[in-house]
Amino acid sequence: MEGVLEWGVEVIRAIQTVASPGLTAVMRALTLMGSEYFYLIFLPILFWCVDERYGARFGLVFLLSSFVNGWLKVVFAQPRPYHLDPSVGMGSESSYGLPSGHSQGSATFWGLLAPRIRRPWGLVLAVFMPILIGFTRLYLGVHFPTDVFLGLALGWAFAIAGIVLGDRAARLLASWNVRVRILLAAAVALAMNALHMEDTSISGIFFGTAVGACFLFERLRFDASSGGFGQKALRLAVGLVGVAAIYFGVKLIAPASGEPLYALFRFVRYALVGAWVSFGAPWAFMRLKLAGARPAEG
Numbered sequence: 114m115e116g117v118l119e120w121g122v123e124v125i126r127a128i129q130t131v132a133s134p135g136l137t138a139v140m141r142a143l144t145l146m147g148s149e150y151f152y153l154i155f156l157p158i159l160f161w162c163v164d165e166r167y168g169a170r171f172g173l174v175f176l177l178s179s180f181v182n183g184w185l186k187v188v189f190a191q192p193r194p195y196h197l198d199p200s201v202g203m204g205s206e207s208s209y210g211l212p213s214g215h216s217q218g219s220a221t222f223w224g225l226l227a228p229r230i231r232r233p234w235g236l237v238l239a240v241f242m243p244i245l246i247g248f249t250r251l252y253l254g255v256h257f258p259t260d261v262f263l264g265l266a267l268g269w270a271f272a273i274a275g276i277v278l279g280d281r282a283a284r285l286l287a288s289w290n291v292r293v294r295i296l297l298a299a300a301v302a303l304a305m306n307a308l309h310m311e312d313t314s315i316s317g318i319f320f321g322t323a324v325g326a327c328f329l330f331e332r333l334r335f336d337a338s339s340g341g342f343g344q345k346a347l348r349l350a351v352g353l354v355g356v357a358a359i360y361f362g363v364k365l366i367a368p369a370s371g372e373p374l375y376a377l378f379r380f381v382r383y384a385l386v387g388a389w390v391s392f393g394a395p396w397a398f399m400r401l402k403l404a405g406a407r408p409a410e411g
Contacts, residue, residue: 118197121257125194125201128252137203140249147215147246152222153356157390161352161398162345165337169326169391170283171225174275176319178221178268182214184309185267194254201254213256216247216264217271224272243268291331298323310376317380321387328392335395339405348403352394359385 145151152175160168191211195202208214220243227235247261256264286294298320305316329335340348363385367378398404 117259118192118194118257121259122194122198122201124258125251125254126198128248129201129203129254132203132252137252140252141204144215144246144249144253146242147219147249149218152218154353155222157352157356157394158349160390161337161348161394161404163337165329165335165395166283167229168337169322169329170275170279172322172391173319173326174225174271174279175218175221176315176322178217178271179214180305180309180315180319181267181271182212182217182264183208183312183315185212186210186214187309187311191257191260194257203253204255206255210256211260211263212267213247213250213260213264215250216243216256216261217268218264219243219246220265220268221271221275222268224269225275227272228276239269239272287330291327294327295324298327306376306380313376313380314383317383318387320380321384321389322391323387324384325388325391325393329395333392333395333399334406334408335399336405336407337395340403344403348394348398351397351401351403352390355389355394355397356386359389 156168156172156175159171186209189211190209193202193206193210195205220239223239223242227239229235230238243265247256247265250256250261251258286297289297301323302316302320305319306313309316360382363378363382367382368375395404399406
């Protein structure tokens with residue numbers, strides 16, 4: 114394994130021979146498109162302003178992919194390139210390196226989005242964007258090539274599974290009683306916590322999003338496609354204010370990292386954010402006349 118990592122450092126050194134201040138600035142900007150902040154902004158737009166059912170499925174698959182990435186990082190516990198050679202590090206990360214989260218997240222994200230984009234551009238973006246973002250991670254010296262390769266493979270696998278199995282899974286879940294669906298969401302979140310207690314944020318937001326979606330589709334007829342640009346912009350503003358209020362409000366009263374109940378409060382905080390996105394915000398939009406309702410089925 115050491116030989117593979119040494120080879121990876123050599124690849125990074127070769128890439129960095131073309132480094133310049135301008136190119137580095139571009140790479141730092143591009144790599145943000147694979148960060149959690151990009152997805153935290155885009156996913157609510159999809160859920161609140163485009164298609165709520167597609168957004169819920171998209172978000173849950175993406176969260177499962179993110180959880181697997183974080184869990185595997187701990188399992189492999191592989192160092193970053195700059196741990197072997199500090200001279201290649203143009204950035205730093207607090208987590209382990211394998212697999213690359215930016216690569217896996219972007220492959221999952223653009224892969225799931227591809228069917229909604231006019232051909233052939235959906236497929237082009239699903240291949241090009243993850244590779245580009247993976248390259249930025251090599252250029253910045255924060256990942257080995259093998260980190261990027263595994264991240265891309267896992268991300269595209271999750272995207273393909275979501276596309277191929279998504280409709281079938283959605284129909285199956287829709288046929289179950291809402292209580293059964295909530296118990297399933299709780300069981301998945303519990304399994305996530307059992308496997309990866311180091312970080313309960315993804316399990317929390319998965320649980321909150323899944324439970325909120327259960328109530329959304331059971332109780333509301335929220336139509337994300339309704340309204341014009343102005344209404345959708347207001348929805349996004351109101352929704353993001355709610356996310357910030359919950360996220361930072363609960364954080365003010367939560368224990369600090371390392372203190373008792375920290376993991377529990379972190380789970381609850383992210384679960385509330387997820388529930389707001391998938392149920393609380395749509396409910397508020399309809400009460401505020403910022404969104405319409407889908408026609409009753411049948």
